[in-house]
Every structure is written in structure tokens, then in C-alpha cells.
Amino acid sequence: MDQANAPAPDPQATPPPSEPTDIWRWFDERFGRRQLLLKSGWAFFWMFLGGWLLSNLRYLFPNVLYEPTLSFKAGRPEDYPIGVSEKWKKSQRTWIVRKEDGFYCFWARCTHLGCTPNWFDAEGRFKCPCHGSNFNKDGDVVAGPAPKPLWRCAVQMADDGQLLIDKARLENRPGPREQGEFFLPFKSA
Amino acid sequence: MIDIKAYVKKTKLWKSIFRHDFSDTPRTRLLRVFGNVFLHLHPVRIAKDAIRVTYTWGLGGISFYLFLVLTVTGILLMFYYRPASILAYQDMKDLAFAVTLGGLLRNMHRWSAHLMVVAVIFHMVRVFLTGAYKPPREYNWVVGVLLLVMTLFLSYTGYLLPWDQLALWAVTVGAQMAANSPMLGNEGPFKLPFITASNDARFGLIGGTVIGDATLIRFYVLHCIAVPFIFAIFLCVHLWRVRKDSFSVQTGEKVDVWPHLVSRELLAAMLMTVILLVWSLLLNAPLESQANLNVTPNPSKAPWYFLGLQELLVYFDPWIAGVVLPTLIVVGLMAIPYVDINPKGVGTWPKMRLSRGGWVSVDRPFAVSVFMLGTIMWFVLIFIGQYCRGPNWEWYWPWEQWSHRRLTKLTLKNIPNLWGLALMGSYFLAGTPIPKPAKEKIASIAGPGGPAKFSAALHFGLGAAMAIALFMPILIAPDADYPMRSKYPTLFESLGRAINAPVVSAMYRLVQQAGPAAGYAVIAGLIAAVAGILGTLGMAFAKFKDQMYEQLGPVKYAIVMALFLMMMGVLGKIVLRLLFGIKYLFSLPMFNFNI
Numbered sequence: 084m085d086q087a088n089a090p091a092p093d094p095q096a097t098p099p100p101s102e103p104t105d106i107w108r109w110f111d112e113r114f115g116r117r118q119l120l121l122k123s124g125w126a127f128f129w130m131f132l133g134g135w136l137l138s139n140l141r142y143l144f145p146n147v148l149y150e151p152t153l154s155f156k157a158g159r160p161e162d163y164p165i166g167v168s169e170k171w172k173k174s175q176r177t178w179i180v181r182k183e184d185g186f187y188c189f190w191a192r193c194t195h196l197g198c199t200p201n202w203f204d205a206e207g208r209f210k211c212p213c214h215g216s217n218f219n220k221d222g223d224v225v226a227g228p229a230p231k232p233l234w235r236c237a238v239q240m241a242d243d244g245q246l247l248i249d250k251a252r253l254e255n256r257p258g259p260r261e262q263g264e265f266f267l268p269f270k271s272a
Numbered sequence: 273m274i275d276i277k278a279y280v281k282k283t284k285l286w287k288s289i290f291r292h293d294f295s296d297t298p299r300t301r302l303l304r305v306f307g308n309v310f311l312h313l314h315p316v317r318i319a320k321d322a323i324r325v326t327y328t329w330g331l332g333g334i335s336f337y338l339f340l341v342l343t344v345t346g347i348l349l350m351f352y353y354r355p356a357s358i359l360a361y362q363d364m365k366d367l368a369f370a371v372t373l374g375g376l377l378r379n380m381h382r383w384s385a386h387l388m389v390v391a392v393i394f395h396m397v398r399v400f401l402t403g404a405y406k407p408p409r410e411y412n413w414v415v416g417v418l419l420l421v422m423t424l425f426l427s428y429t430g431y432l433l434p435w436d437q438l439a440l441w442a443v444t445v446g447a448q449m450a451a452n453s454p455m456l457g458n459e460g461p462f463k464l465p466f467i468t469a470s471n472d473a474r475f476g477l478i479g480g481t482v483i484g485d486a487t488l489i490r491f492y493v494l495h496c497i498a499v500p501f502i503f504a505i506f507l508c509v510h511l512w513r514v515r516k517d518s519f520s521v522q523t524g525e526k527v528d529v530w531p532h533l534v535s536r537e538l539l540a541a542m543l544m545t546v547i548l549l550v551w552s553l554l555l556n557a558p559l560e561s562q563a564n565l566n567v568t569p570n571p572s573k574a575p576w577y578f579l580g581l582q583e584l585l586v587y588f589d590p591w592i593a594g595v596v597l598p599t600l601i602v603v604g605l606m607a608i609p610y611v612d613i614n615p616k617g618v619g620t621w622p623k624m625r626l627s628r629g630g631w632v633s634v635d636r637p638f639a640v641s642v643f644m645l646g647t648i649m650w651f652v653l654i655f656i657g658q659y660c661r662g663p664n665w666e667w668y669w670p671w672e673q674w675s676h677r678r679l680t681k682l683t684l685k686n687i688p689n690l691w692g693l694a695l696m697g698s699y700f701l702a703g704t705p706i707p708k709p710a711k712e713k714i715a716s717i718a719g720p721g722g723p724a725k726f727s728a729a730l731h732f733g734l735g736a737a738m739a740i741a742l743f744m745p746i747l748i749a750p751d752a753d754y755p756m757r758s759k760y761p762t763l764f765e766s767l768g769r770a771i772n773a774p775v776v777s778a779m780y781r782l783v784q785q786a787g788p789a790a791g792y793a794v795i796a797g798l799i800a801a802v803a804g805i806l807g808t809l810g811m812a813f814a815k816f817k818d819q820m821y822e823q824l825g826p827v828k829y830a831i832v833m834a835l836f837l838m839m840m841g842v843l844g845k846i847v848l849r850l851l852f853g854i855k856y857l858f859s860l861p862m863f864n865f866n867i
Contacts, residue, residue: 144471148480176566191566194459196448196590198441198568201664206681212570213445214586215665217682226682226772227665228586228855230866 157246160186160269167202167220177236177248178202178209180220185268187260188236188248189222194255195229209233222255231255237264301528313511314533320524323533327402327521327621330540331395332514335423337541338388339507341548345381346496353433355492357485360435361562368559379552385427387548389577392423400608400643403618403636404520410609412513415506417605422503424577429495431575432488440563441572443491444483445582449594450474452864460591461865482565521619570663570676579657580650584842586665587849589856589866597842604835611828612639638820646839667772683770684855685763687745692857695741696867698734699841702810703833705821706730727814728807735807743799746776746852773853 198213209218216227237252292303367374405413451474458472479486622633633640662668768780783791
């Protein structure tokens, strides 16, 4: 039929298909009855493949760790002079701090990216060699990029009169870190 | 003699291996290339200008050759190396002192790794500057960026294997960055409720809660098998796409690849081999004392190609410097060919001209300037890390003597959150363009001079907002680090005495010595000057921004502007840290969220 001779379409007679019908038809063509088996087959294929590959991520997380124990005995409290002791840094990665009224213990690990800081007595600061974080004697950040205070370890008195340090129990919030198992009251005779 | 040669060439054995003769005829030149599995990656003929040394500098080929050298030397080293923490360091010593040629092989492996990083970076810069990433080669640029990332990851994983102090602490820092990744890291912002130190991203990377044997075997497998395997796959794609997408230069007569290109490749490979051999004979690869998990060398420096990142970590929280910024750099690099719609400047080095703002490219002023600025910034950070940082990562000028007992009391302070938000907000708002419809609307309301006035008001307003949001809190805000004190000192007092806040301490001294009236007047002038400079900068780019918005459309413009502003923002944060002693602009400690 010639386009030019065709009568002008009457808008009343043939209403244009409404939008929802079109979307429904599109949906039916792509995911409808005819497509169900094929699409679900592929869906299961990819789900299985993806799940199988992803499950190997879990494989990379070991269930049993062969790591050194986190607690140790740090000798008799009377042997520590007042101040920061670097005695255990090399072997146990801790500083034991003796104040007038007792003991607390730092885990010698910078809260920025995990290097071991050094104690500088003249400035009264722990300074980290990797990115320059500085901590004061309380473990609070005074300079550098570290976001949090140093972690303190649990300090207890063992039955044989030695200090018992546990690096598995940590605290760094002002307040809680100065009490309970994180501070061992000790008065020299 | 000749008879034997002629006889051998007639044997079935010879003919089964070599399908063509070796006379220098056009036919054999072709046959040599497509009759050989190793050479058939080349086309048989190529445009003369595409193989000019001064166009490519052979950097891609050199990178590939170094990858081959690394594979061969690496395989040889594997015969003696055992990845266990009690053995690895001893095997290094054995390689250096007890194995014939062991030291040379290890030196070559290490130095070619360094050279490969250089070659890959320079290759990327070359491809950028000659516009060789433009359509239809966008995808190959993306693959190339992935290869760069993998080159760096190979260097990183290889770094742990000697099990010396250098290795251990570089990897400690690198692994700890994984613990700072958002949501999945134990120390990262917004960590998910079930994440602990024994199931977070760092744990998965190092195979435990502390670096040990599990980490060593993990990195060994990654370094020797897993990453090279993936690298080789992407390398195939990369080289294949170079052929399929055609070379970026098609000018000049066509010449035979054998001998014109193949000889150049051979020469480049020989040159690299000589450089590597001489370097490895003269200079031993570094090996520090055996790894000690408890004691860090002071200062502890990463290999040079990670020093930029290490220096960045000084200025930002680890999740930003260690996770967000590297991701943005990589994604931003990958996005370049998709947001750069300028078709000019393909196949030639950019022609530069001296303009008011300095040397700029004639055809691609923005692209070349911004890319080179980013690259130079990266190398400046590396320079600072290498030559300006001493014990305790404190600033030492290159000519200064290091001292482990230098008395320094550095101080850093946070700007209160709302001021910091205002500063960052007005900074990023400065990227807003004024699109044409908006201009027309303004002109219809305020007359023909309206848009210019509006633009001036916007930019100088934002400049003033930035200057005020920076200086006001320093002057008036209390120092939040001492919440227990009854009387708060202001940031001005605490930063004014800090040796690492030169601008603030100069302001403070001014007020102390010249008296408050004169001092604060000068400070007000300083704030106005900073506002004026920022506003003028904004005005200088206002027209350019609007043009760019017209050309790129909203989505591409937003991507380009966001990446550009973040890049300059890094520079800005470094300035705030070095000159003002400011630590965070925005900080939510309970979510580990700090900017």
C-alpha cells in the first residue's frame, strides 16, 4: 500500500499501546515461559561457578594458627625502676611502665601501621620510625598520623610474685585503660 | 665444509624444522616473521615512523624483556630458596656467599625488578604523552594500567622473600593497610560487626594475625606462580591488542619488520643486558639483618617505588592513603581514555608552547599538564621519602646530618569537624561550572553583566569561605586533645608553639611581639590575601571550567573534576600538614573515619 494514499490514522480507533504492556511484553520475551529453562539453566551455571570460585576465598583463611603465645612472665615488680622499661621490647614487643603507684604495660605496636616505636626518654615520647607518629607516656598520640592511642596489655601478679603480661587482652580508651586488669597497683616498700 | 652444510640443509630433519631458506629476499623476510611462533606477534611490515626510537624509546619492549629476565633469574633462584622463616635468610646468605654465581643472579633479579618498574612507568608516560591510548586503543590502556599494578604487586610480594628487616617492615606496613580497608578491615572505617583481627582482609593476606611462615609461603606462591600467571595472561592480551588495534603511528613508508624492528629489539635487549650485568657486578642487592618481628629499623624505608605511598601515609589516615587514594589513582588512570574526548595529539609527542601559566601543550593543554603534574607529584613524594626523612621519619634536609638523639617535639592538631567540612565543601564546590542555561537565566534576571558578577561572587565567596574555614578555627577553637583540663588552650596557642606549624607559629609570634591589635590586623590581612589568591585562581579557571562542561557533559565533567580536585586536594592536605600542623579536617574516631 502506498504510504501517501493511506488514510491518516485515527487516534481514537487504535490507541497506542500503553507503556506497561510494552514492558510486560519485553519481560515476557526475555524471561517468559519459553525462556524459563534456558535462563534458569544459565543462572544455575553461573551461580555454581561463582559460588565455587568464591568458596576458595574461605580456603585462604586458615582455621588453625601456629603463632607464639601472647602471654609471658616479666619478672619481679621490685626489679623495675620508675619509668619506661624497654627490657622486653626485643623479645616480647612490650614496654612495662612503672609509675609511683603501680604498673601498666604497652603493646609496642604503632596504632598507625604496625611498626615498633622507640622510647625517647629526653622528650618523654614513643616515636615510630615508619611514619613518624609520636605518643606520650600515657600512650596518647601527640603527633604524626596514628589515629589511636597505644594499646595497653593486661598486667597481673602471678602466684610466684612475677608480673604476668597478656597481650591478647588490650585496651586503649582513657578511663578503662587505667583500671581493672590494665593497671596493677604496686607500692614500693 | 660447504658440502656438509649443503647436505645438512637437504636432510629431512633440517627441513622439518626450518621451512624456509635464510637468503635476504623480500619473501624470506616475510617468512621469517610469520613462520616463527615467537616473531609472529609482529606484523610483517610496519610504518617507518612507528619504530623510530625517539617515538617509543622501546619502553614497552624493554619492559617485556625485563619480565623475561626476571622469569629466568627467578626460576634459577628458586632452586636454592626455601620459603620458611628459619631457612629463607640463610638461603639468601648462601646465594650470596656459597653458591657459584648465586649473588650475581640475585642482584640481577633485584635490579631488573627495579628497572622494570621504571620502564613500565616511563612506558605509561610515553603512551600518555603521545596520545596512544585514544580510540580505538582505550581498552589496551586499561590492560596496561593493570599490568603496572601487577608489576608493583610482584615487587611487593617479592620483597618479603629474603626475610630481612627491610622486607619484614615494608610488608608489615603494606599488610596493615589491608587492615584499614573500609568495612573489611579490623581497623578500617565502618567495619562490619563480625570482622575481627582473625578474619579481616589483613588476615586473609598474611594467613594469620602476625607475619610468619604462613605469610612467607603465601607471598612465595603469589610471587612465583599466581601473579606471574595472571600477569602473563594480561600480557598476552596487551600485546595482542597492540596488533589488533593498530599502531598509533601510521605515517612514513612501510618497512619490513625483519630486519628493521627485530634488530632494534635485539639491540635494546642487548643494551639492557649489559646495563644489568654491569650494575649487578658492581652493586649488591641490599640485604639487611635477619627479620625481627619485634624491632623496627629506624628509619624504616620502603623500596623507592613505594616511598611515595609511604610519604602519603604520613599526611592521611591509613584507609585514605593506603586504600582510597591508590584505588582512585588506578581507577583514575583507567578512566583517562574514556573521559578524554579530545581526538588531537595522537602519534606525536605534544608540541609545547610558553603561555601565561607556563609550558603547556598546544593540542591537549589540560590533559598533558594534569597528567604530568600528577606524575611529578608522585616523584616529589618519592624524593621527600628518600632524601628528606630521617630517624623517626622526621624532616631532615638532604644536606643535614641525621641524629637519633635530636630533640624534637612535633605537634599536630585536628580542626573541629564543622570547620573542616566547610573547608572541604567549599573546596569541592569550587569545581562547579556555570552551564549555559544557568548563565542565560542569570542574564535574564540581572542583565548582561550578571553572569560575570555571579561568577566573581561565587569564586571569591568560595575563596573567602576556604580561607575563613582554615584560619578561624585555628584562632578560636579549643584544643580538643585536653578535654580533662578546666581551661582549654586554643589551637592557636598549642600550634603556635609547635615547631612543625611554621605559619601558625609565625602568626603566634607576631601577636606576642607586635601586640594583639597589630598582630590580628596582619592576620586578617593574611586571611584576606589567601581568600583573594584562591578566588583569583578560581576565576582564572572559571571560563575553562564552563568550556570543559560544555564539551564533556555532566557525567564526564564530574569524573574529571572530582579526580582533579582530589589530586590537588592531596597537595593541599600536605601543605596543611607541613605548614599549619593540621592532622585531620574531619574525624569520627568511633568509626575510625578520619580525613
